Amino acid sequence: MPTKKKNKTTENKPIGIFDSGFGGLTVMSEIRKCLPKENLIYFGDTAHVPYGSKSKNAVINFSKDIAGFLIKKDVKLIVVACNTASAFALDNLKKNLKVPVIGVIDPGAKAAAAVTKNKNIGVIGTEGTVQSGSYLKAIKKISGYSVSQQACPLFVPLVEEGWVNNKVTDDIVRHYLKPLLKKNIDTLVLGCTHYPILKNSLQKNAGKKITLVDSAKATANEVKNILEKNKISSKNSKKGTLAFYVSDNPEKFAQIGGKFFSNKISKVTKINPERA
């Protein structure tokens, strides 16, 4: 039957994952751990990185171009592995694409609502993510919990400079956490895919009583659920393939990406999705 044949083919198609740069690799790592047999294609928009300080319209346009490229690669599902792009472009992509599209915000929000005990949740993210209020809305939708937000524009450059465990980083982390700690939060959502790299400093300065929520794991579980629900999980008998594309600096991506990704990044191809 044609329907059955179509589904069978879909199973073997890759999952497309994209981010403004390296950060989404933390999400890809979790998807790889959770779904090792899936073929994965990653796109990092390194010509436009960072998205956190760009406008909503610009991020929507970048995301549409990238999604177009991934659709040409015949993906069966797209993961928007970037908080800013999830905040700004997810609705647009969901409306215009025929494959399922998953962002990182809803899974992170659900996970946070599930772990908080005192019902005070803190969210840290880029300027764009915080201004969009997306976590706030997503958490409010599933609970009546109190949400406090804080933009942390220096975290991404700190991570990319490799300053993850030093005095300056601790000072900056304390500065950004201060207003959230005053609100008596017991749960802190890492609302940017770069932030898991700062987990040690964040946990140390937030204190042991605060639970850090990393959207990456929650997103990987959501991907698994959607694949199972749609009966399009890979039937590979061995590990799936990995492919990496960027819009600039493939050499740097291969080099720095290793910090964010559990597997070795061997080949990285440069393409311009706007012209692809």
Added chain:
Amino acid sequence: MPTKKKNKTTENKPIGIFDSGFGGLTVMSEIRKCLPKENLIYFGDTAHVPYGSKSKNAVINFSKDIAGFLIKKDVKLIVVACNTASAFALDNLKKNLKVPVIGVIDPGAKAAAAVTKNKNIGVIGTEGTVQSGSYLKAIKKISGYSVSQQACPLFVPLVEEGWVNNKVTDDIVRHYLKPLLKKNIDTLVLGCTHYPILKNSLQKNAGKKITLVDSAKATANEVKNILEKNKISSKNSKKGTLAFYVSDNPEKFAQIGGKFFSNKISKVTKINPERA
């Protein structure tokens, strides 16, 4: 005579100035002070900002698109008011454009060579500028002086976050200056248009004996010289006009740009130079 007529028209044409974002406004400010009767057009490539971490090829392509836009605006001279773009794209633009093109590196290098007494010059800049070795080559070309370089990737985000006078900024400034101070420099070139905003902290932590060289002033003087040499200085009897274009976020540019520019930024127009 047609030639005379052409020259007369050229005098009234605007000067085009571009940068990856806001930073070049420090250069525009100096040009405005030095040449108040010139009409000035500024382009900030806020869809791609920052350039410092992008590849040479990407920066060349961005610069060519922007120069194309400025040429359509009929400019008589182009100022590449960005150190990374000057390092990577100046030769290409000079070769392919019919109007004079001025970068910020040669003027800064000349100014540094003129003020050093112990012949040890330090240069701070973005990753791209430092890796290109452009200041090093420019200073070596005019002198046998010793040059030490240091990339400071956290300075641009610090400036854009508005952290210009606090403890964390001082700590980061000291960290980056340390290897340069060990080299006994007496002159420090601010090799990025954002860095003049950090002048206070830089001077305090470098010590009074070190002279800071801001390329912006040197570049404005160079523009004046070229206009006079080519006899294309404005004959306006009153102050020239100012126009601002960006590739993203015009509202944010108008708001933050005020920190970098001496005049009020009233109207900012968004355009995509790649498609213009």
